[in-house]
Amino acid sequence: MRFTRKLVRQQPWWLLVGVLAFFLLSSFTTAAPAQALIRRADEIQPAGASPAGGPSTNSPSAPAAGGAAQAVEASGPARWIAAGKSGIERLGENIARLRTDTEKKVAALRQKLVRAKDATVNAADRTAQFFKSAPARSKDAYFRSKEAIKDFSLKDTMSRLMGRWRTRDRPGETQIDPNFVWTDREIKANLARFKQVPPSFEEEAARRAKMTPRQRAGLRAFQEGVQVTPEMIKEEEEADARRQNHQKLMAEAMGEAEKEHPPSSSVASGGADLAGKAKQTLQEGAGSVENVFDEAMGKLHLRKRSPAPGSASGWTPVSTLRYDGAGYNFVRRVGGPLYIYPVNLPGSGDGPYRWEDLPSSHQAQLKKSVENLKKAQANGWSKAEHHMGVSPTQGSRNGFYRLPGFAKDEIIVKQRGNDFRFEYSQAGLLRSSRKTVPFSELPEHLKLYASNYVARHPDVPWASVLRRLRKRAPAGSSSGWQQIDSLRYPGAGYNIVRSRNKLHFYPVLPGSDRAVVPRTWEELHRAEQDELRASISKIDKAVKNGGRNAEQHIQVSQHFGDRNGLYTTQGRSAHTIAVLKKGGKYKFEHLKPGVMWDSRVRVPFEDLPSHLKTYVKSLVQGAPDLPWASAIGRLRKRAPPNQEPRVVNYPGETIRLMKARDGTYVFHMMPAQTNQAIQVRSWSRLPDDVKAHIRRNMRNVYDVAHSRMSIAEARARQVRVAENYEDFNNVYAHPIRKAETIYIIPDSTHTYVFQRQVNGRLQAPVPYNQLPENLQRYLWSEDSIRSVISSLGGHRFRK
Structure with a gap:
């Protein structure tokens, strides 16, 4: 018999055998005393006497003496044997009943275990499903709250209130369409109804006379919707001087006239009376006319129509430009690396750039607006197509992502005679509005888009606007400079080269003759390390443990001539330097880093950054016959090494x-x-x-x-x-x-x-x-x- 370690796992057959053996032994032990008593009773009873309960002596004898004697003698043990057999049968029945009950309990226990296991697995599945669906539920709740907030936004609330106020029912009036245009007369009537009477000409003139030239210039800029410029302040100061001089001359002339022709008292009093009567008559007549007009307009309120475009103002639409916004296009050609091309971004050049070369502000905006951008960047852009859209060519827009602040818009070009105006959407506090301005007052990103459009379609009728700005710009303006040369600046930074089991940083400064000495990360100055951290987000992970796993985080060059590991620092990215000439003066247009985006500025050579000065000087020293070499002045001979x-x-x-x-x-x-x-x-x-x-x-x-x-x-x-x-x-x-x-x-x-x-x-x-x-x-x-x-x-x- 083989025993296992746990009692619950024993086989039921050996239990049956043990119980059976116990009952057999107990039967044999009780049968031995019974047989002894039977033998003693046989010895005491006479041979002819029958046992108790047997037949009497007077009864007839049995037919077979031998068989009867044996039956009588065996009657006592037979009873005991019969009793033992019945006990054994009852024991077997009990054992069988016990085995059946045991099997039923084991089966019930197994069913309970199976049900408990299924319940545990189902609970685990429900818990996992709950946590898996938590982000989706949070996202749905966010969008629902966003839509709810949008429904109760101030903008929509004000729009509904204004619509109800405009379309309110008035006694004796006809309800009008909410889309109408107020006339000047109705505006004045509404102001009078609310007791907001506009000041008279004399009051306005007196109020303006008390203002300083700077205040008048600010009021004028506010009315025209522009910013205050020094020219406006100067004009107001000149107008103020002319006004004061005019008043002085008029006072002197009136004084001399009064001295030569003094008026009599009767003439003065008669003139004053006539003036007072005339003024009173005019006021009464004007009041009557206004009362009649207000009474008539109060009973009749007509629906107004907006004038047709160009009919009232004289401006006729001639072209419509569809502006798709500004941003970056992620392009990867078959089997090549990932490059980023700027689209309609002012001052960004033509590209291409790598992610590390983009301004940090643009990187932050793209991470917020582009989903899964961090996942695409985590693998070194090797599997970017699995997480985000990527364009196969530069002309495709599958990988174009727009930056916030450069929304889609329709630019309507209007013409009146030989003059052109550009209408675009200007974002406001509550809602956006359409604004019509000349080309010179367009935002920089719309100027760039219009210029690129003219370059692709030179036959548009308003292309002359750009040519006039370039050729006949007013003196002192930013235009009027003619581009005579274009210099391609390759960018300055560091080339990270793998050398044995270390990373060496080679400084790259175009045009410099200083020795290029490699240094490790620890040998760089603190300012240089911070500069690299600002340009390369994962530089700390790359240089960890001596740079052994740097290729998993950044691109590394295998030798100094390799440019895979070249990273430009902030403010020193690759771009084009334009050389401009106006008369005998020269300016250099370069890319200047900004907070939101980089912009192009025009400065003389003395105001160029030091790294651009070094590059331009090296070009002039290599080619002294350049047409703009005189812009640098007399260069000292380069000092020997x-x-x-x-x-x-x-x-x-x-x-x-x-x-x-x-x-x-x-x-x-x-x-x-x-x-x-x-x-x-x-x-x-x-x-x-x-x-x-x-x-x-x-x-x-x-x-x-x-x-x-x-x-x-x-x-x-x-x-x-x-x-x-x-x-x-x-x-x-x-x-x-x-x-x-x-x-x-x-x-x-x-x-x-x-x-x-x-x-x-x-x-x-x-x-x-x-x-x-x-x-x-x-x-x-x-x-x-x-x-x-x-x-x-x-x-x-x-x-």
Whole structure:
């Protein structure tokens, strides 16, 4: 019999066997005393006597004496055997009944377990489904609340109130259509009804006379819907001076006339009486006419129609431009990288740009308006098509996303004679309104769109407006400058290059002759790190752990000539510099960064940013015969390279311990230059100074190098052992040729001296040929430093 660990899991058959054995044993133990009593009773009873309950002696004898005697003698045990058999049968029935009950209970328990399991699974499914649908429910609730708020917005409420007020029922009037135009007469009547009488001409003139020229200019700008300009203030000041001079002259003339022809008292009194009577008569007549007119208009209120376009004002629509808004178009050609092209954005150039080159404000707006943009950016734009729309070509609009503030609009061009006006939608506090302005007063993004439209359709009738602005601009305006050249500025920033297991940052400044010295992230100044953080959002993740997984976050160049890892910093992006000329003056139009978007500004050469000045100067020095070279003035000759101090960061050499095939350990001497071969040396071939340092300061390395222990045992002793030739993590710094900083400083003899900074301490400056051999090789291997060394006063240094 095999027993299991838990009682509930035992088989029911062995329980039946045990109960049966128990009852059999109990039956045998009770049957033995019964048989003894039977034998004792047989011995005491005589042979002829019948047992109790048997037949009497007078009864006839049995037919077969032998069989009868045996039946009588066996009557006692038979009863006991019959009783035992009936007990055993009852025991079997009880056992069978117990087994049946047990099986029923087990089946019921199994059903309960199955129902509990199903209930648990259903509850888990319902919980998971509830949490999965939570974002959708939140989104629906948000849109429902948004629609509810929109229904009760101030704009709609005011519109409903104004509509009810306009269409209210008046006694004795006919209800009118709510879409009508108020006339001047009705406006005056409504003002009079509400006791808002407009001031008279004399009162308005007196009020204006008390204002200062600046206040009058502000009132005029408010009435015309424009901003106050210095020209308006100047005009009001001149008008004020003329008015005061006129009043002075009139006062002098009236004084002289009164002196020569003094009026008599009778004439003066008669004239005053006549003037008073005439004024009273006019007032009474005007009052009667107004009362009659108001009474008539109060009984009759007609529906008015808006005048036909151009009929009243004289402006006739000649063209309609459909403005699709401004934003960026995400374009990826087959098998190529993702580029971003600006569309109708003022001052953004033609592109293409990468995400890091966009203004931070535009990046924030696109992240808010474009769904799943962060998911598309997370994988380096490699699977952007799975999360957002991407255009296959620049002409497609599948990947076009509009920036807030540049909504769709219809620009209606109107003409009256040879003059043109442009009508567009202007956003207001409660609602937008249509505004008609000349081309020069259009917003910058609409100007750009109209200019691009004329470039594609030069035969439109209003194209002459742009030509007149370019050719006959008034003096002192921003137009009137003729473009004579276009300069393509490639942008300034840093080229991030993978070098062994580190990232090196190469500064990129077009037009500069300074040495390009790579630096690691830790060697950059704090301001340079902040500048890179502002341009590259994931730079901190890329430089983490020495930049081992940088390719998962940013693009990295494999060498300095590779431009995949080139990132421009903010305010120094690639764009086009336009050279403008007006008379004998020159200006440079460049891209200026702004808060919301970048704009193009025109400044003289002296006001250009320093990085653009350097680039423009380099172009003039390379081509002195440029037509606008005189705009820079007399350039000083470029100072020789030895006049500019330089800083070189020497990365130092490293040592790598690796196990050879024969079981011994060898040392890999890795130079500072990545293009040089690695030297493999045994312990006996190491330099003496390196041996002494390892024996004295690196005892574990010394013991491992002289043994044949396994790599696991060596690492258990805290010794770095490389696994293969591509392992640059398990290395040691060279004990003698450590990383340091070298300052190349010009001295009084116009030659260079080299000052080393080791462990934070500056050493005495020395000539190039007195530097250690490893430093000379490193400096000579750099092309820019080699040219510096070669140009030091005609001196040539050995390699």
